[in-house]
Amino acid sequence: MAFLELSRVVFSYPRKMKPALAGIDLSLDKDGVTAIVGPNGSGKTTLTKLLIGVLQPTEGEVRLEGRPVAGYSLAEIGRRIGYVFQNPDLQLFCSTVAEEVGFGLANRGCEPADVQEKVAFYLDYFELTAYRDVFPLYLSQGEKQRLAIAAVLANEPEFLILDEPTIGLDACRKKNLEDYLKKVARLGRGMILVSHDERFVDKMAERVVTLANGRIQSDSGRKVNAAYEA
Numbered sequence: 001m002a003f004l005e006l007s008r009v010v011f012s013y014p015r016k017m018k019p020a021l022a023g024i025d026l027s028l029d030k031d032g033v034t035a036i037v038g039p040n041g042s043g044k045t046t047l048t049k050l051l052i053g054v055l056q057p058t059e060g061e062v063r064l065e066g067r068p069v070a071g072y073s074l075a076e077i078g079r080r081i082g083y084v085f086q087n088p089d090l091q092l093f094c095s096t097v098a099e100e101v102g103f104g105l106a107n108r109g110c111e112p113a114d115v116q117e118k119v120a121f122y123l124d125y126f127e128l129t130a131y132r133d134v135f136p137l138y139l140s141q142g143e144k145q146r147l148a149i150a151a152v153l154a155n156e157p158e159f160l161i162l163d164e165p166t167i168g169l170d171a172c173r174k175k176n177l178e179d180y181l182k183k184v185a186r187l188g189r190g191m192i193l194v195s196h197d198e199r200f201v202d203k204m205a206e207r208v209v210t211l212a213n214g215r216i217q218s219d220s221g222r223k224v225n226a227a228y229e230a
């Protein structure tokens with residue numbers, strides 16, 4: 001059974017004549033890295049928001065492990081699917097960087113010592129230790145982006161959706177992110193990358209789905225990517 005599935009999905013924003021998605025059929029397994037690419041306005045972000053139940057399809061159905069997404073609470077989906085928004089400002093809400101990384105773990109009832117250990121690890125990996133007590137919205141754009149990614153990864157979700165994760169990252173930080181995500185992928189956790197960064201997509205994705213005008217223009221399907229061979 002597919003982990004996530006869209007069947008004949010049409011989505012129209014209110015007061016818009018043209019649907020943002022105009023009939024999407026797509027199945028995603030629990031493992032593997034799928035990139036969703038396509039021009040501005042082709043529907044990439046809309047598609048990912050339907051997958052996490054933030055938007056409901058106008059027609060058709062979105063399923064998570066065979067059950068309609070509409071039947072899950074947003075909190076349930078959020079525990080299983082980590083979502084990094086295109087704009088990190090929209091997802092940072094804690095009063096310090098360290099709190100932001102540990103929030104999900106503490107919320108899930110992790111022991112405080114385990115939370116501390118994981119927070120230290122993720123702050124170190126994403127080079128944020130020096131900012132641990134800083135108010136997140138005071139960080140630079142690239143630092144905020146790294147923090148948003150670290151906070152989602154720290155929760156170790158079963159599946160990840162990253163919308164333009166490389167925006168604002170310099171070459172060195174991009175390589176760090178690539179290495180970490182490849183490690184996550186090798187552990188069998190799947191992900192969707194929405195990205196205009198062709199080099200990053202090339203290095204990361206086993207499957208590339210191209211959207212154009214709210215439709216799937218091409219789908220490379222699955223292929224073996226040498227980068228994932230242990």
Ligand SMILES: Nc1ncnc2c1ncn2[C@@H]1O[C@H](COP(=O)(O)OP(=O)(O)OP(=O)(O)O)[C@@H](O)[C@H]1O
Pocket residue numbers: 013014016020038039040041042043044045046047
């Ligand atoms: N909240 C909204 N209200 C109305 N229309 C919207 C809204 N969000 C997106 N749209 C429209 O829906 C279409 C698809 O937008 P979407 O953000 O999904 O595209 P995208 O492929 O992610 O674009 P980009 O590459 O620029 O991020 C666009 O025409 C956009 O203008």
